[in-house]
Amino acid sequence: MTRSQPDPRSGRPAAPSADDDWLAPVGASAAAACKAPVELLGGYLPLLADAAINGRRPDSFELDAVRELGRRAAAQGVGARRAVELYLSAAWRLWRQLPVVVRSSDPEKVRRSAEAVLRVLDDAVGVLVDGHQAERREMIRHEEAQRAEFVDDLLRGDADVSWLVERAEPFGLDLGKHHHVVLVDSRDPNGAAERAAPALERAVVERFGDREVLVATKDxxxxxxVPGRSAPAFARTPGDDVGIVLHEDLRRLRVAGSWRVAAGRAFPGAYGIPRSYEEAREALVFADRLGLDTDVVHARDLLVYRVLGRDQAAILDLVRDVLSPLDQVRGGAEVLLETLREYFNAGEVATEAARRLHVSVRTVTYRLARVAQLTGYSVSRPDQRFSLHAAVLGARLLDWPATPLPSEP
Incomplete structure (x- = not known):
């Protein structure tokens, strides 16, 4: 390390007036001991030496330089603790090498020198940590912005594939593999996704590792x-379903609030992720529209609703043409429609439907006969039974008869 140049603003030297080449071994020794770049010391050692020999406090521009060194440490991946250790290690090593202090027999002079060094040390470490924290905050904001932008492009499904693959690498995603997309939605009015995301990220990394996983917030x-079912995490826990697993993790981690989890199926490739995301998103929409009371919904269980929902005009025609005659009965269509719904849910077994409806089997068979009389569709004929079942599903999707069907054009 060469002799420090005078400060052009103050005219005072920024380091001892004696040749300070002796500071170089001090810095190198401290850097080696702390396993940190010696460049992070910058002009810190001359400041300490100047304080010990001349009693000078550093100027603001000199502390600003140390603050920049803190930012540089963060940018280079050197933790704040290691950076502080470097500065403390350099300070005591410098103190041992101070020839003026060592030779002095005046205790008061030694005390003043030590006090000056400690003041500079306190000032320098303070601004070093400030700079480190400021840089870390900026890095975190930048990483969050990059993650949010990447997630938006990835889930939208229309970005350039080669560019997506390149951007996915830092996040540990191999877009050539199968992936599930799972959505976690709050069932409470005041639920915050930001509250659940950190806990879920820890749980996901613990279960699946830090590769092929990504946790973010959107809308x-x-x-x-997470990886598809061929991933080792599923092999270790056979039978586990990713939606059920994540909901159990929310309860295990005691994340406040009530949450609904929707899991899309696993698909390969860059376009598989937006496809799985769209399935999970539609599963949440259908779960709300159908009034499902379950905490975990699966896209595969709602595929028929996705098919029906794709053609709104067709499902309206089906419900209107097949089921609207049920409105002719006294009290409206709801009783007969509920009977049809429970009959199909019971696997087309009248006795089970009667048990669920808390009525007699004769009542169920009478109502089914009344449906056939009004609509012309009988559950005893396979082709007509399919039309009835599809119409019942469509009615639930449209919330009919509670919500009137729109008028025919």
Whole structure:
């Protein structure tokens, strides 16, 4: 290390007037002991030496330089603790090498020198940590912005594939593999996805490792991307379903609030992730529209609703043509429609439907006969039974008869 140049603003030297080449071994020794770059010391050692020999406090521009060194440490991946250790290690090593202090027999002079060094040390470490924290905050904001932008492009499904693959690498995603997309949505009015995301990220990494997983927030929901069922995590826990697993993790981690988890199926490739995401998103929409009371919904269980929902005009025609005659009965269509719904849910077994409806089997068979009389569709004929079942599902999707069907054009 060469002799420090005078400060052009103050005219005072920024380091001892004696040749300070002796500071170089001090810095190198401290850097080696702390396993940190010696460049992070910058002009810190001359400041300490100047304080010990001349009693000078550093100027603001000199402390600003140390603050920049803190930012540089963060940018280079050197933790704040290691950076502080470097500065403390350099300070005591410098103190041992101070020839003026060592030779002095005046205790008061030694005390003043030590006090000056400690003041500079306190000032320098303070601004060093400030700079480190400021840089870390900026890095975190930048990483969050990059993650949010990447997640948006990935889930939208229309970005350039080669560019997506390149951007996915830092996040540990191999877009050539199968991935599930799971959405976690709050069932409480005041639920916050930001509250659940950190806990879920820890749980996901613990279960699946830090590769092929990504946790982010989008549109007020937590988006979780995990490997398909061929992943080792599923092999270790056979039979586990990713939606059920994540909901159990929310309860195990005691994340406040009530949450609904929707899991899309696993698909390969860059376009498989947006496809799985769209399935999970539609599963949440259908779960709300159908009034499902379950905490975990699966896209595969709602595929028929997705098919029906794709053609709104066709499902309206089906419900209107097949079921609207049920409105002719006294009290409206709801009783006969509920009987049809429970009959199909019971696997087309009249006795089970009667048990669920808390009525006699004769009542169920009478109502089914009345449906056939009004609509012309009988559950005893396979082709007509299919039309009835599809119409019942469509009615639930449209919330009919509670919500009137729109008028025919």
């Amino acid at each position: 007020g929901r937590v988006v979780v991307i």
